[in-house]
Amino acid sequence: MTGGQDDKRQGAEGLDARLVVERGAFRLDVGLSAAPGDVVAVLGPNGAGKTTALRALAGLLPLSGGHLRLDGRELDGTPPESRPVGVVFQDYLLFPHLSALDNVAFGPRCHGASRAEARAQAAEWLDRLGLAAHAASKPRKLSGGQAQRVALARALATHPRLLLLDEPLAALDARTRLDVRARLRRHLADFEAVAVLVTHDPLDAMVLADHLVVIEDGRSVQEGAPADIARHPRTDYIARLVGLNLYRGRADGHTVRLDDGPVITTTEDLTGPVFVAFPPSAVTLHRARPTGSSARNLWRCEVAGLETHGDRIRAALGGELPLAADLTTMAAAELDLRPGGTVWATVKATQTHAYPA
Numbered sequence: 001m002t003g004g005q006d007d008k009r010q011g012a013e014g015l016d017a018r019l020v021v022e023r024g025a026f027r028l029d030v031g032l033s034a035a036p037g038d039v040v041a042v043l044g045p046n047g048a049g050k051t052t053a054l055r056a057l058a059g060l061l062p063l064s065g066g067h068l069r070l071d072g073r074e075l076d077g078t079p080p081e082s083r084p085v086g087v088v089f090q091d092y093l094l095f096p097h098l099s100a101l102d103n104v105a106f107g108p109r110c111h112g113a114s115r116a117e118a119r120a121q122a123a124e125w126l127d128r129l130g131l132a133a134h135a136a137s138k139p140r141k142l143s144g145g146q147a148q149r150v151a152l153a154r155a156l157a158t159h160p161r162l163l164l165l166d167e168p169l170a171a172l173d174a175r176t177r178l179d180v181r182a183r184l185r186r187h188l189a190d191f192e193a194v195a196v197l198v199t200h201d202p203l204d205a206m207v208l209a210d211h212l213v214v215i216e217d218g219r220s221v222q223e224g225a226p227a228d229i230a231r232h233p234r235t236d237y238i239a240r241l242v243g244l245n246l247y248r249g250r251a252d253g254h255t256v257r258l259d260d261g262p263v264i265t266t267t268e269d270l271t272g273p274v275f276v277a278f279p280p281s282a283v284t285l286h287r288a289r290p291t292g293s294s295a296r297n298l299w300r301c302e303v304a305g306l307e308t309h310g311d312r313i314r315a316a317l318g319g320e321l322p323l324a325a326d327l328t329t330m331a332a333a334e335l336d337l338r339p340g341g342t343v344w345a346t347v348k349a350t351q352t353h354a355y356p357a
């Protein structure tokens with residue numbers, strides 16, 4: 001984040017939370033802060049605690065510790081319906097028997113507006129979100145993207161200071177996702193308060209948010225701007241998400257000795273604990289030990305598995321250094337890659353990237 005945004009985060013405006021929630025054996029303990037206008041994505045694998053965090057922010061789950069302040073006001077203890085918080089649920093939860101207009105009017109109605117006022121506000125929001133023509137439609141007549149915008153309009157119509165989105169694109173098919181993602185991005189950019197979305201989809205997180213909080217097993221493991229996290233992943237989960245091979249070790253100049261033995265040569269000159277990362281596309285595979293190769297990094301590997309991605313094949317390799325390698329189907333055929341077989345992998349030092357751990 002920029003210094004300016006950091007300064008705003010420390011002020012009273014916006015979200016300042018440390019969410020501690022216990023659910024049986026599971027414990028969530030994460031800090032979340034954001035200035036008005038920020039879009040924060042909480043990203044994590046299944047069971048990491050994303051939904052728990054969202055429900056705690058909405059007031060649907062009590063905190064067992066920490067705090068939850070919005071614009072300087074403590075919300076813990078305030079019932080969900082009295083919080084200035086709007087929620088867009090994963091499956092939108094629209095009322096099937098109500099028109100789009102009445103679904104949206106439900107938001108302001110719950111916040112004390114008269115029926116006429118609520119409907120007038122709803123019409124305005126539908127218009128703003130490009131849905132004026134669908135005001136009279138029942139949810140079953142709407143596409144997934146339109147239904148999502150109705151749910152968004154319903155949440156926004158209450159003028160929330162915190163907008164929560166639960167897996168906002170999960171209910172959509174792959175073809176409409178692209179378009180809906182782009183539209184949602186524009187609507188979120190117009191939103192003047194704090195938006196928090198939870199997702200397990202890295203692309204949604206990277207495209208929609210300007211700040212990511214990655215959680216694993218109830219804890220925040222890394223946070224920052226999406227591009228920084230993609231360049232400098234600090235856990236295997238994040239490295240896999242962004243498609244990188246990632247290792248930890250100790251650097252001594254251009255040599256990094258990994259915690260479990262092998263050595264990687266890098267271009268960076270560092271000392272002490274470091275991460276080393278390189279993309280699967282940086283790996284070259286050979287049937288026999290290469291002799292003339294200038295690559296300083298050479299490992300003998302065993303093929304653990306092969307997966308097809310379009311016209312590329314990703315090979316999972318075990319052995320001295322577990323790694324993922326991408327190659328064309330033609331190269332895979334020439335190498336006669338098959339699970340259990342042996343190959344030699346080389347990676348040029350210039351293709352690796354080391355950074356302090």
Ligand SMILES: Nc1ncnc2c1ncn2[C@@H]1O[C@H](COP(=O)(O)OP(=O)(O)OP(=O)(O)O)[C@@H](O)[C@H]1O
Binds near residue numbers: 045052
């Ligand atoms: N009602 C419950 N009672 C006890 N434990 C629960 C309950 N609901 C969820 N948990 C546990 O809390 C943990 C976090 O669940 P949560 O649904 O927040 O994860 P998530 O990151 O949203 O996962 P997903 O992507 O699968 O939805 C899990 O280990 C789960 O087993």
